[in-house]
Amino acid sequence: MTSTMPNYDSSTPSSGQVWAWLEAVSDPEIPVISVVDLGVVRRVDCNDDGVKIVITPTYSGCPAMATIAHDIETELRRHNLQNITIVTQISPAWTTDWLSDKGKNKLEQYGIAPPQASGRPENCPQCHSSNVQKISQFGSTPCKALWRCNDCLEPFDYFKCI
Amino acid sequence: MDHAFEFLVRQGDNVLVLGHRLSEWCGQGPVLEEDIALANIALDMIGQTQLWLSYAAEVEGANRTADDLAYLRDAWDFRNVLLVEQPNRDFAVTIMRQFLFDAYHVPYLHALESSKDQRVAEIASKCRKEAIYHLERSSSVIVALGDGTEESHKRMQAALERLWPYTGELFLSDETDDAVAESGLAPVLNDVKARWLQTVQSSLKDAYLQMPDNDFAQIGGKSGIRHSEHLGHMLSTMQVLQRSYPGAQW
Structure with missing residues (x-):
């Protein structure tokens, strides 16, 4: 009998893979679009130490940022990633041009x-x-x-x- | 005195105090759209406060956080200009105060984008985008009300005259302003004044409001030497949670 369990490979995923996973994380206030479509995720770095995600706020007082960081971490943990670092950067400042x-x-x-x-x-x-x-x-x-x-x-x- | 710290606290306190003042309108705006607009601008300003005061706390290196600076300082340690702590009174005063500040905020932040300090330039660049939007709105509202009814015009003119003596402090340089201009951290205030005046003159003209012919300036806010009595009352509300339950967390 073959196992139907997902293969939890502990090796580092590619950043492309992580970007694809992040497509499943919606904006908490506009649930119809993902944080990737919104342009809030700026960079994904994967290496042997773990995954680093760089996010940027749409507005400096956007109350959704904490939830977005939390949702990203939850989603990546679902894919069995362990060492997740989420960094907020404000420069360059977010622009609506980054909406896909x-x-x-x-x-x-x-x-x-x-x-x-x-x-x-x-x-x-x-x-x-x-x-x-x-x-x-x-x-x-x-x-x-x-x-x-x-x-x-x-x-x-x-x-x-x- | 650490001029860099002082400078950063001034930036943070201006937007913190004005942001809190605007939040006092939440649930009490004259119409729903205004209520929402004022709360949104307040939110932008509290967000900007976080950026400035976090950096101030880092520069100070005394193990304080942005929250410590916002909630655990008393009035004499605040470094905002007197203009922003003035009470809301009526909607005319609120929106005129906003306009006079926005008209300064936009060119000032623009100049800060060329700061020698990379972090200051980055914060200014983020904040300016929001400030431009605020100015667009406050200038259009003062024109609508100045050129509105007899009553709205009268109130707007009275608001302008009441607040005018508090605008001078924005541009009067003191030791800290000179030091940060010298080090390339911030612009020379007089350079910003010309752009402020241009915006103010042009909008007041469109609003049929008379610019006061008086350059007497109330000072003592950004140095902390002489805040108005209003600031303490405001802080007693703003800081009540941390004062009553020290260390309380969300």
Whole structure:
């Protein structure tokens, strides 16, 4: 009988493998995108001593950072990694340019208008009308602003461009 | 005196005290959107505080943390400018105080991005992105209210006149300012003043508000020599948990 147990190999995983695992860690406040899609994970270093993950905050006061670090560690432990170091770095400062295209699409499907260089959403994520209006420069989290669609009349979050 | 430590504490205390002042509006804003906006700006500022005071604590090397500096110092050890400790009073004073500070914060942080100290440059670069957004909002709100109703205009003009004497301290150099400018840690304050004045003049003009013709300056905040009585009251609320339950952890 062959074993169906996963093969817990103690050798160091490749950084590519770790990046793939991190795709499963969602942003705690926007669960539809991963911390990789959000551009919060900046670097993964793997060597014989363990794995080092470098993360960066979206906003300096982002209250989700502690949860993100905790979730990353939990996910990697699930893959039997032991020596995990998570380092927070602020430079270069996070920018919405680091949001992946995949992440932007997922945001829109979830009802959050993705950031635009023009500083305003292109269209309503619900009905896709471009007849939209700003309600407030700030929204439910530091990274979002509040907009409204003048056609379907639904309010929606817009991911601020910084 | 360790001028580098002093300088870092000033940066941290400015955003800590202003951030706390803004947080006092949480749940009490005139409309929900304003409530959320003020709380969000407060959050950015508390985050910035963490960056500055952590570095200050490291530079001091006395085994203190950013939390120790924030929660276990008394008013005379605080190094924020008098402007940011002024009480909220009405929404006009709150938003005018924010505008006058943001208009200084953006060019000051921009100059700090060229600091000889790499860490200072990095912190400034992170904070400036947030400060630009804050200025965008506070300047548009003062224009909306200055050029609003008779009542809003009157309140905005009164707020400007009340706060004006506290703006001078931002640019009056003392021994620490001179020392950190000399060492390349921070810019010469007078250079920042020109950019501040430009922003202030242009926004006040759009808001139909009259810039006070008076350069009398209240000082004593950033040196800690003469804080207003308001700071102690604010700290008694802000620090109550650590004072009542020393060492309490989240």
